[in-house]
Amino acid sequence: MKRYGMVIDLKKCVGCNACTVACKSEHNTPGGILFTSVLDKEMGKFPDVIRVFVPILCNHCEQPSCADVCPSKATYRREDGIVMIDYDLCMGCAACVEHCPYHARDLVGDPRTVLMHEGRERVFERPVHRRIPERVAAKCDFCFFRVERGEEPACAALCPTGARIFGDLNDPNSAASMVIRELSGWTLLPEKGTEPRVYYVGQ
Amino acid sequence: MQRDHSHIIQGQDVWVPTVCGGCYNACGILVHRVGGKVVEAKGDPNAPNSLGRICAKGLARPLDLYTTKRVLRPMKRTNPVKGLGEDPRWQEISWDEALDTIVARLDRIRKDDPRKLIISHFDIPGYKISTAFARAFGTNNFHWNRACYCGSASHPVWLITNGTLNSEVDFERCRYIILWGTQLGHMVNTIALSASSELATARREGAKLVVVDPFCSVAASKADEWVPVKPGTDGALALAMLHVLVSELGIFDAAFIRDRTNGPYLIGPDGRYVRDPASRKPLIMDLSDRVAKPFDAAGLAQPAIEGEYTVGGTQCKPSFQLLKDHIAAIDLEEMARVCTIPLAQIRRITRDFGEAASIGATIDIGGHTLPLRPAGIDYKRGAAAHRGGFNSCWAIHLLNMLVGAVDVPGGQRGVNPLGPTWQPGVSDDGLIIPSDIITKYNKPYPGSTVAVPTTLDLHELFPASLFTRGLYPWGIDEPEKFGITYRPEAMIHGRTNLMLNSHDGRAMAETLKKIDFQVSIGLVADETTELADIMLPDAHDFERWDMFPVNDPYAFVAPGMGSWYWLMRQAVVEPAGEAKPWTEIYIEIARRLGILEDLYEVGNTLFGLGAQHKLEKGRDYSVREIAERQAKTMFGESWSFDRIKETSAAITRDKTLEEAFPKAFLKSRAPIYLEYLLDHKDKVAATVDKLGLEWDLLPYSPVPLWIPCEAHEPDAEYDLIATNSKLPTHQFSITSENLWIDEIASKNPYSYNIMVHTSTAQKRGLVTGDTVCVQSRYGEYRGQLKVTELVHPETVMCCGSFGHRARGMPISQKKGVSHNELLPPPCLKRIDTLSGQIDMCVAVKISKA
Secondary structure, three states, X not given: OOOEEEEEEOOOOOOOOHHHHHHHHHHOOOOOOOOOEEEEEEEEEOOEEXXXXXEEOOOOOOOOHHHHHOOOOOEEEOXXXXXXXXXXXXXXXXXXXXXXXXXOOEEOOOOOOOEOOOOOOEOOOOOOOOOOOOOOEEOOOOOHHHHHOOOOOHHHHHOOOOOEEEXXXXXXXXXXXXXXXXXXXXXXXXXXXXXXXXXXXXX | OHHHHXXXXXXXXXXXXXXXXXXXXXXXEEEEEEOOEEEEEEEOOOOOOOOXXXXXXXXXXXXXXXXXXXXXXXXXXXXXXXXXXXXXXXXXXXXXXXXXXXXXXXXXXXXXXXXXXXXXXXXXXXXXXXXXXXXXXXXXXXXXXXXXXXXXXXXXXXXXXXXXXXXXXXXXXXXXXEXXXXXXXXXXXXXXXXXXXXXXXXXXXXXXEXXXXXXXXXXXXXOOEEEOOOOOOHHHHHHHHHHHHHHHOOOOOHHHHHHHEOOOXXXXXXXXEOEOOOOOOEEEEEOOOOEEXXXXXXXXXXXXXXXXXXXXXXXXXXXXXXXXXXXXOOOHHHHHHHHOOOHHHHHHHHHHHHHXXXXXXXXXXXXXXXEOOOEEEEEOHHHHOOOOHHHHHHHHHHHHHHOOXXXXXXXXXXXXXXXXXXXXXXXXXXXXXXXXXXXXXXXXXXXXXXXXXXXXXXXXXXXXXXXXXXXXXXXXXOHHHHXXXXXXXXXXXXXXXXXXXXXXXXXHHHHHXXXXXXXXXXXXXXXXXXXXXXXXXXXXXXXXXXXXXXXXXXXXXOOOOOEEEEEOOOXXXXXXOOOEOHHHHHHHHHHHHOOHHHHHHHHHHHOOOOHHHOOOOOOOOOHHHXXXXXXXXXXXXXXXXXXXXXXXXXXXXXXXXXXXXXXXXXXXXXOOOOOHHHHHHHHHHHXXXXXXXXXXXXXXXXXXXXXXXXXXXXXXXXXXXXXXXXXXXXXXXXXXXXXXHHHHHHHOOOOOOEEEEHHHHXXXXXXXXXXXXXXXXXXXXXXXXXXXXXXXXXXXXXXXXXXXXXXXXXXXXXXXXXXXXXXXXXXXXXXXXXXXXXXXXXXXXXXXX
């Protein structure tokens, strides 16, 4: 059985946000909704200061607290580890949005995409694998439809510096597994007990 | 045009290979078209400059096709009043009416004095069309564009040493990389995708990265060490480093200086070469027999680079000795005080750099043993865009030169000085001269003839520059001062927003108002278009073919090993509405003016067309047809664009070792002492004297000097220095009307905000979120403040070129600020009189608005 995950090399990431736009393009997410983005935080005091770029997305946790709190069982975990939201079942109660320790979920209000900021006029519409309806929770789905046809998620496929590596974490020889092992991968908020499947190395 | 569209790849659901226009980098991409509409873009896996990767700008590019404010029909101004913020009150007109009006006016101007037309376009592959049009028309006034952003002061340094226009670092082998006022390799600057990928791998594998910048930019954040230099003092820091390197540590590559530079050339008391009386060749002292010999003499056994000699009764020194003496005399403590970097840090970085260069080391590649110098410095606008820009860049580059880390494995390198059909030349003095293919403008060395200007960019007063495009406003505003006898009357403008990219918009509006008739070609009506009389709808880069190749090798083919690849831009969809590619518009205007044959004549040379593929009189060619002729010239008669269905790139062959690392192979030398500047200095002095012009001849120094900026003058009121930085998500204002890019920039605290250091804010009672006003003596901007540790405390920082106010740009309106608003039009104390570079830093004060 596969268990999909991702490792992000913070040494390589330059915070260019190609992943952010790749995701917007791939999913045609509504205005204001980003399934992945890059945290840009300053750390330190001048002149010993840097900005730290941390790409964030759904962690596709082994123990997803979002699924635990979902009253309609709309959030579920596939056998391959991808945490999904069934939009037909989602009632938009936002319990998951509040419970996700990583703030990886958004409640979609206006589902229209690529709108002019004032006229709310649609300028662009991309055919996507599935439309995001009104008043549902939405988040990264690891581009499962790409993965099913043997491709990487859009963010990993396009990353200019190769900072995002997607793969089967059950396969010790996958590039992702090897990077996590060799560079001592770590996860965000391990104390939450969610067992994220998005790892980080570097920094 | 019509016939070109029959060549668009057909299908309901297809991926069309083409070239991105989201910046100048010309990355090969695939564009997905479904049911006649573009729906997405991705990197072309077969294009060597993208390998399937793509950046945020490229991914978002499809949106610009469908933006609601896109202009789709020609328009004419109905409001006769022109000025900042004045509504043109556009009225849609037919193409025929638009072209008839334009042609009638241009025809009159051409018969009167063709120089009265200015061509103002920024589009690298299309330059050849606008240049051919300008020459056919008879005007020298072309390419007025965002020169102040470019490396007017850094390009000449690379041209005279690397023999090419652009610079990079061999990230694959370099172990100590200094990026100085540039973010090369961080999805900013040239060769973005491959450089960023290579540098990411280098960082992962332990290469040390040092970034010199007043702002903790993306690059500085990824660096092992950020060196927060005070804006504009890069030259002082570089001179301090030269002193530490040569005078304190005694590190220099004597063999490189002796064999690959003019370091051994003997210099007399007048600062000029001591020449062989018969051949006029510069002399070198041969220590083996103590005889001075021409630099290329066969029997030259042991050239001296140090010491003092008497030749033919003249006291002289090798130029390296002169440079060494000059470096020894640098006041290290004063330079450190000026640039605000602690002396201990300067010493440590210099030592690390000098030791990392591993002078004497070699590497075996492809059966050859080459020098290995795994230390290199790249530099651009941050270091260059200052009054002493050329001298600062020269001082920085001497750090590369003196350790021999130039165009050899591991070091700084020029971008493709040598290629399949070009190679640099050699001057009579044995120094490198870039090829014509690489330098289409002036060659800073040997340089051009000095004259009383007849061109509005005043380049005749800048013989050792590359170009002086930023100076057009000066020539337009004060022609009589420079002896220019005519006044501009018309301008065709596009893809360069002069109102925002130069200086204070009020001043620029006054300058533009002096040009009575203006035609603007664009996707949307920007601030410059708002001053135009006629606007013509341009095609998006997904709607046009372009000249071939789109990636000029002077900057857009990755240097070093790899392959020679040539990219083709092809239309993915037909132009929206009545839009036409701007290049086709120029050809159509030429046709109607009756100068098409002149354009062909110029073009046959300029476009590099082979004998079989020359443009013939009496025939009409589209841009696609011209491009196909360019490609056939390169690849042979059987080649056809119709074969390009799978990839945007044609790969011809792998590069040779000589092409990748030319310094080890070329016969020419590079200068470390700029003797040639002395003649130029004399000639400029005589010409400005004739014109009665006050001028600054200080930059014409054979050895690098510290030349402060206006902003460094003590000023109790305007006590901070403003400058700006580039973002990986934005390029010029190409990206500012893009919803996706805007969404990201809006969420990022370091994109649209004005930034000052915590201590600077505290002193003025300012906090994050305040609306503040930043004022110079010339202009101001207002925006939201972000208090941060990421900027030099004496600095006011902003990013990009934002602050749009045009009616036709609703997404970007009132987002961010434009640093350029703080600058005055070009003037003597704010330009580098050697390179024509405009000083971008300016003294400001900041207060709550």
